[in-house]
Amino acid sequence: MDVRRRLLLAVVCGVAVAGIYAAQPVLEPMGRDLGVPAELTGWIVATGQVGYLAGLVLLVPLGDVLDRRRLIAVHLAITAAGMSLAASASAAWVAFVGLAAAGAFAVVVQTTVAYAASVSPPAERGRNIGVVTSGVVVGILGARVVTGTLAAVWGWRSAYGVLAVLSLGLAVLVLVVLPSDERPHPPAGYRQVVVSLGGLFGQRLFLTRGLIAFFLFASFGTLWSGLSLPLADPPWQLSESRIGLFGIAGLAGALGAARAGRWADAGRAVPVTGLALTLLILSWAAIAQLPRSLWLLLVGIVVLDFAVQAVHVTNQHLLTAAHPDRVSSVIGSYMIFYSLGSALGATATTAVFTAYGWAGSGLLGAGFAACALAVWATGSRRPRDSANLRSEEAGTHRAREEKQGTDRAGRVRDNPEVL
Template identity: 60%
Template sequence: MAGVTRPQRLVLALVCAVAVSTIYAIQPVLEAARADLGSSPESAGRLVAAGQVGYFAGLILLVPLGDLLDRRRLIGGMLALAGVGAAITAVAPNGVVAMVGLAVAGVFAVVVQVAVAYVAAMSPEGERGRNIGAVTSGVVLGILGVRVVAGVLGDTVGWRAIYVLLAVLCGALALITQVGLRPDARTSRDQYGRALRSMGRLVSTDRMFLSRGLIAFFLFASFGTLWSGLALPLSAEPWSFGTTAIGLFGVAGLAGTLGAARAGRWADGGHAQTISGWSLLVLATSWLLIVWTGPTLALLIAGIVVLDFAVQAVHVSSQHLLTTAHPENASSVIGAYMAFYSLGSALGAVTTTWAYSLWGWWASCVFGGFYALCGLLVWALTRVRDSSLHYDSLTTG
């Protein structure tokens, strides 16, 4: 197997960054977009939800195509259509049209999962974790980096500028992937319906998948608690930061991308399960730092760095384990796994704003830490079960 070259890893990481940015770009410019589109304050959340709902639909309906079609062509087509969604949002005359554009972009942003499946299929066994980690780092780069870019553009050019930029980048990457990536023709003869049914069977029959899915659910509920709610205390007294300043906190989170590549190497060494446990514990601990928003923000920033590192370590380890266990239908497996991610992110977004409105930032942090501990509990129960099964096999063998 020829493997994945460094330039190809870079291109695929950029694909992930740009695609996921089409979902999260609305968050730092939400108030400006709502006012410009004439939407009411209470309906502003629908703009955020539109992309997430589209993304969830894409995970279920489109990602299985990666096990049936040439993934290189699929990556190019999905990028182009995500760009169409971003373009619709950029020129939307009202909130309804903007929601349609965001939903379209969200549906085809699942190109991220096809890209991960592509790199897993193209990588030799000893390099799979490292390559997945490098490509997955683009997801965090997009989620956090777009906050910085969108915040600056929103304060200078206007909120629509970020969607013009994303539409152009999607189109450019769609062309680059067709030239720079090798074909990945599928040999599977499975029908689309069978691929969909296989995703359902994973939940009911594959214990490792179910445990990793539940871990992802709680992992990204904790992650979503931070990044969906952080603007609330930072925009309030005593800081009263604007959009640009709040967006710059994404720079601290970008340090977590270092966790992706390192976790991939650890996973290649057979330590994916152990790293997951330690990282979930670190994730829970990070909330003891994040809760402090005054009189200095140093502890908060440190907590953000630690949280994002831990999230990436668990996320990459899970994808390494799942693609190794299911090499022939990696796209379907990753799609089903990321459905847990999507639901967890939504849960975190809902509970953090609710808790903050009632009790303040400390309550949001309690929820974030609680979700992390739930993920750690699932991991611990899985290890106990696996150890018990291993013991039984030895005593009966």
């Protein structure tokens, strides 16, 4: 895959996911304008996550049935419609409908990642997933900067209008620039693919990586869905545009972890996960100092987003290498954990902050991170034989053999003992 196509796929991911998180820096004015009580403003973000969850189950499996290129374009167009509805809403329920629709079809992100994985040779799969997935984090965090800036000038509605226009433009570019993804075998039927999703949850590799993602993104959501609240309060009393600028620090950390895909290609996915989760816990020690220091907050944000992106990329690398014939389904099912975790973080942090202040939110985020590390550590203590190690690093071994001109038979299979 050339640089131009990788960049386009990363932008698609960024714009699609930005619609879910655009509300984070403007929760207070958005909730006030729509008549949503302060203690329930977390649901503005969580609504998009609920729609996202539904899309993961019902829409992402279509990627294993239909041409992913056309599917990406259609989903982008419908996402634009949802964001347009949110931008023009005069009542809370109308905005929630628009946000839910935009969230449901924002699963175009998973179809895009699946497309990148399916058209990549094994030696480059981790690298391409890392680059494309970086667009997701850029979208999540960049949305804060863009939304905050636009809200300060034209109000919060302008951000959703801009995202709608960008989504439509990208839908056209996808059809023009990307080739169809050719598949060596006829795709299974939609019903068969959806029914088979249940079997993934009984596989140890998938369940372990999914639980790590659940706690990982609960910790991530605790920070980014709750950060605007203490920054808007005394002693800082920052405007929406200044609050949004903190997303730049997150971008620095997330982009710094783009190399995680290459680490995974080199067979270091498991130790990288453990190290990153340890850093995630430590980041909260700095983030919790927000009432006293903005500089420590910035350091904590960079470390947190580096850790989150590194774990997220290695998770997806391991799962797509283990299921090369059902990439869309496995990524979509994995992201169910992501969606649930993000929704939990978004709703819990506003409630905890209201009751216990930022110290409570800090403990909450660190607790989620510790749970993720515990899941990883528990699995890492399980004995693994050479066959398990071979399955875990199948993408790396296949890449090396291809470079040496060897002919490898068979495909990568999931091994429930692999972590």
